[in-house]
Amino acid sequence: MIGPDAAIAAGLADELQKGSIPVLGPIRAAGRLESSKSFAKQLMQELNLPTAPYRLAHSASEAKRILAAATYPIVLKADGLAAGKGVVVADTEREALEVIASWMDRGELGESGRTLVMEEFLRGEEASLLVLTDGERWMLFPPARDHKRAYDGDTGPNTGGMGACAPALEPNHEDALAIGRRIVDPLLAALRARGIAYRGILYLGLMLTPSGPMVLEINARFGDPEAQVVLPLLDEDVLPLFLRAAQGSLPADRHRTFLRHAGAAVCVVLAAAGYPKDTRTGQRIEGLSHARPHGIRFYCAGVDRRAGRFVTSGGRVLGVTARAETVKRAREAAYEAVSWIRFDGMHYRRDIAAPLQTGRTGT
Numbered sequence: 062m063i064g065p066d067a068a069i070a071a072g073l074a075d076e077l078q079k080g081s082i083p084v085l086g087p088i089r090a091a092g093r094l095e096s097s098k099s100f101a102k103q104l105m106q107e108l109n110l111p112t113a114p115y116r117l118a119h120s121a122s123e124a125k126r127i128l129a130a131a132t133y134p135i136v137l138k139a140d141g142l143a144a145g146k147g148v149v150v151a152d153t154e155r156e157a158l159e160v161i162a163s164w165m166d167r168g169e170l171g172e173s174g175r176t177l178v179m180e181e182f183l184r185g186e187e188a189s190l191l192v193l194t195d196g197e198r199w200m201l202f203p204p205a206r207d208h209k210r211a212y213d214g215d216t217g218p219n220t221g222g223m224g225a226c227a228p229a230l231e232p233n234h235e236d237a238l239a240i241g242r243r244i245v246d247p248l249l250a251a252l253r254a255r256g257i258a259y260r261g262i263l264y265l266g267l268m269l270t271p272s273g274p275m276v277l278e279i280n281a282r283f284g285d286p287e288a289q290v291v292l293p294l295l296d297e298d299v300l301p302l303f304l305r306a307a308q309g310s311l312p313a314d315r316h317r318t319f320l321r322h323a324g325a326a327v328c329v330v331l332a333a334a335g336y337p338k339d340t341r342t343g344q345r346i347e348g349l350s351h352a353r354p355h356g357i358r359f360y361c362a363g364v365d366r367r368a369g370r371f372v373t374s375g376g377r378v379l380g381v382t383a384r385a386e387t388v389k390r391a392r393e394a395a396y397e398a399v400s401w402i403r404f405d406g407m408h409y410r411r412d413i414a415a416p417l418q419t420g421r422t423g424t
Contacts, residue, residue, distance in 0.1 A: 062086060062303065063261070066142050069281050070096040074261070083307040084260075087281050091252055091259040095281040098178045099140050105276060108247045112276040113268075118177040121165040127179055128157055136180040139164055141173030145221025146337065148278075150182065183277070185270035188229050189287045190237055192245055192265065195306040196258035198316040199245050203228040203294055204237050205287040206414070207266070211337060213412045220337040221377060224413030226327045226388050227290040231269055238317060240267070240274050260307055286380050289360050290326035293384045297321040327391040327414045328382040329399050333363065334406025336376035341406055346371040346378070348402040356384040356391075357398050373404055388414055 063069055063086030072089035093100045105112045113136070118124035128135075137160045139147030147170060151157035164174030187209070191202040206229040211217035232240060244265060252259050264280035264287070283292075299320060305311050333340040342363070349359060349371050360382060363375020379402065383394035392414045399409060 064282060066092075066095055066280070066282055070142060083304060085262070085303050085307045087259050087261045088257070090255075090257045091261075092281040094248075094259075094263075094279045096142055097140055098138050098278070099176055101279050102178060104248070104251060108251055110244055110247060110276060111273060113180040113183050115178055115180040118165075118179060119175075121161050124161045124165060124177050124179065125158070128154060128161075131157070131179070132181075133157075134182040136182055137161075138178040138180065139170050139174040140176035140178060141170075143170050143173045146170065147173060148219045150219060183268040183270055183275055185268045185275075186231060187277070188232060188267045188269055188274075189225070189284060190232075190240060190265040190267060191283065191287060191291055192241065192263040193302065193306050193311070193320065194245070194249060194259060194261070194263055195309045195311040196253065196260050197249060197309075198311040198313065199241060199249070199263075200302070200311065200315055200317075201237055201241060201319050202291045203319065203322045204232055205229055205291050207284070207287055208410060208413055211332075211410075213410050218337055220332075222284070222286045222330060223332065223410045224327070224329045225286040225290045226325070226391070226414035227287070227294060228322075228325060228388075232267075232274065234319065236274075237319075240265070241317060244276060258309060260309060285360075285362075286328040286330055286382075289328040289358070289380045289382045293326050293356075293358065293382060294322040294324055295320055296323045324384055324386055325388040325391045326382055326384040327388060327395040328360075328380050329395050329409055329413050330362075330377050331379040331381065331399065331402060331404075331407055331409050332377050333373050333375065333404075334408065336408070340376040342373045342375065344373045344405040346373060346402065346404045351398075351401040353398070357394065358382045358384075359398075378404070378407070 069092040074084045074086045074088045077084040116127045134152045137149045149160045163169045189205040193200045205227040208224045262283050264284045266278040268275045360380035363378040365374035381398045383391045385391040
């Protein structure tokens, strides 16, 4: 199983297949759905799939011309992989111009930011739908809800994710299957027509708007923190299904069904001071050895061990996940577990999975 987006973009699955090693992860050509946002948007447009209207800019001058007729907020996306830093929701022209200067003039995202996807801002509730597919047949994981803004109330800059819950209130199971038929089937068929078999996890980031679900982004792997709430809920041995997907032979009777799951889970991300911009690392982490009752998991992200001590080594430091019978109980357990952890500058959102969450991001 391939987790990192950079490994997919580098063609790891292609090389493993050459060695006859079963691999759950798309080949490089299929992974372009994530590694090239312009490719994904153009394909969705070709297939008439629901997604935000957009324009492409290949230079700073072209981007500025598009801005001259833009309405705000506007969503700016780096075309390539950017480690969770390639999406900005600009509320003003000044903010948008600073993004253009940073990415296109100064090259702060390297080649990833040389082409800009400029999207209309969407309003609604966010949801994440993860799909297991063998390139033709597919199954769904329970829908999840990600929280991408850095601060409470869906405010502040976009991040790679500050927490998640599953199952999400919306879409329900019936609606999720309808989204799969509307979006997944055409995408996989279009790739097959190009001689590309997509075998792996297909992640659909959605905005549930008043006019229906719209695709915000596509990832070619398990996204985090969604995976940290979805995987603990699985109530069957998934290894045989993962292997069958890797071999291109998911069982016909499981096509367009859900992986069996039970309960609910909430993940709260603990971030370092300054995240998602310049982060301070090397801070001692206390509490990782705290006794954890059943259902509590600590997922280490930006964590290192030096001289026998755990210290911070990245922006998103830790994912604290709790599983329980309901989202409410899982939320309470997750925040109790958060209280066991300490490090200098630690910050986290206090409204993950809170009732009546209203999505604002247009990522």
